[in-house]
Amino acid sequence: MSDEKNNDNQKIIIIGGGAVGMAVATSLTRHSDYSVTVFSADVHTAYSQCGMPFVISGEIEDFKTLIRRDKKILKDMGIDLHLGTRIDSINIKESTVTSGEEKYHFDKLVIATGSKPDIPSNIPGTSLGNVFTLRTLTDAMRIEEALKNASSVVIVGGGSIGTELAAATARRNINTILLNRSHSILSHNVDPDMAEAVQEHLESLGVNVITGYVPSALNGEENVSSVTISSTDFPADLVIFTTGVSPENELAVNAGIDIGSTGGIIVDDYLHPSVSGIFHPDIYCGGECIEVLELMTGKPMLSQVASNARRMAGTITKNLTSKPVKFDPILNPWVAVIGGLQVGTTGITSKKAAENDIKIVTGLATGSTRAEYYPGGSKLFIKLIFSDEYLAGAQVVGGEGVKERIDALTLAIKKRTTVHELANIETCYAPPVATLQDPTGFAAKGALKKMRKKT
Known part of the structure; x- marks a missing residue:
């Protein structure tokens, strides 16, 4: 007996043409008989x-x-x-969505x-x-047009x-100020001691980094x-505002879909939304508009990384076409390239550990990306965070x-790798790509030394 669901002639409507919406749409056209409207x-x-x-x-x-x-x-x-x-609206009871004067029926909704x-x-x-924000391709094109005649940008x-854009405009020899409310840039992603290296790099590119302030006013007549x-x-x-985003959930709220503490749609493990406390079997939600569970704290969070959006799209597609699969709690691994520096x-x-009363021990190490004598290498900074001797960050x-x-370290966290295992990590070596001993092991040894002192 086939595991495939019978989706002949069923109409699926997808609201949103981003990473989740289009990935679901294209997958369904290849692997199902749904009639797909986006x-x-x-x-x-x-x-x-x-x-x-x-760009x-x-x-x-x-x-x-x-x-x-x-x-x-x-x-x-x-x-x-x-x-x-x-x-403009979703009517869950009638299984319809409305745009202007037009009403569209759905069997399934994303x-x-x-x-x-x-x-x-x-x-x-x-x-x-x-004065701009950067969310859409149209936003980016407008910013590009304005930058052609610009000599200064905040x-x-x-x-x-914000940090990627600051590096980009500095590269174009535009006088660039990066203004940040927190005293540390990238404060949602890395600790202040690691952010220092990023700030120093931005400043070396010519960016004027000002922390601990917000604008008092934007001045001008028309512009x-x-x-x-x-x-x-x-x-x-x-001026470009990159001061964060919030879930676009007005449609969901007006339709009676439940919103969580983060502002995201509450979903179950299969990405069905909660409607008056009951998870709806014919509706799926994914991407930046939903909240999911964070693995280390067990608390709801918003994920704004494209790799998780694509994984959510895969979960939704599988649940629409075959056996149900779960979207598990996430670690939300993130990487950025800021003027050539990878973070x-x-x-x-x-900070997250302190907010959740998680006791931690950290280990820091500085190394090189290549053998000292091999050209083209650069410094490498590694910070490992352990909780109860297990890698947590x-x-x-x-x-x-x-x-x-x-x-690799994301997998190590999920596999509950211990400080002892990482302190004795077995790594490969070749002068163009690594040093003889990877600094990951030294960072773990630093944490292990702190733990032994405590005991």
């Missing part, structure tokens, strides 16, 4: 958001390169694609509405011209997008001309080899 408020689809800062930096030739499938290809695949079309940028509402001048928010920071006015031909993290940070900063280490 609605997206965006005028572009099937493009890489993560690549946008690298702005000039490392990628143009924005067209980021579009992985054009509209014609998607329609030729059998997807009924509605771009620039906003869904909500993948993503997130929206947060701009502080208490800062005067945010409605001036040349980027507000020192997270991953922004300066930003007031602690009573000092700094010239700004444009990665997985598991909990020291890791942070890596360096010129190369960061992504591979974060991937």
Whole structure:
């Protein structure tokens, strides 16, 4: 007997044309008989958001390169694609969605509405011209156009997008200020001691990093001309806010879908949303609009990394076409490349551990990405975080080899690897790619030494 579900002639509507929505749509057209309709408020689809800062930096030739499938290809695949079309409401009881005067029936529904940028509402001048956020390809194109005649830019928010953009504009010889409310950049991703290396790198590129402040005001007549920071006015031909995002969940709220403490949609292990406390079997949700469980704390969190969005899309597709599968709690591994410097993290940070009363011991090590005598190497900084002698988090900063280490350390956390095992880790060696002893082992030995002192 086949495990395949009978989906002949069933209509599936997908709201959202981002990483989750389009991955589900394209998979279903290949592996099922669903009639697939996608609605997206965006005028572009099937493009890489993560690549946008690298077009702005000039490392990628143009924005067209980021579009992985054009509209014609998607329609030729059998997807009924509605771009620039906003869904106004969902009626769960009637199994319909409404856009303008049109009503559409569904047998199955996927909500993948993503997130929206947060701009502080208490800062005067945010409605001036040349004030931007970066979420869509259209946003990126507008920023690129404004940068052509710009000599100064202020980027507000020192997270991953803000730091990548700061490196990008500095590369174009534009006077760049990166302004961050916290005293440490990348504060959601890495600890302050690891962020220091990133800040020093940005400053070496010419970025003026100002921490511990928010803008007092954006000044100008029609377009922004300066930003007031602690009573000092700094010239700004444009301002880009990268101060975070929040789930785009107005549709879900109005439809009676339950929202959790993070602002994301509450879902079960199969990514069904909760509707008045009951998980709906014919609706799935995924991406930045939902909350999922964090492995180390067991608490709900939002995930804004594309790799998890693609995994969610895979879970939804399998649950629509074959045996049910679960989306397990996540470690949310993350990596960014900031002006050539790679930064990665997985598991909990020291800050997250403190917020959850998790006792930790840390180990730090500095090494090199290649043998000292081999050209092209760079410094490598590794921080390991242990709880009850098990690896609970890791942070890596360096010129190369960061992504591979974060991937391996993510698996090590899930496999409950001990400090003793990592202190005696067996690693490979060749001068062009590694030192004789990997600094991961030294970081573990540093933590083990602290533990022995305590006992």
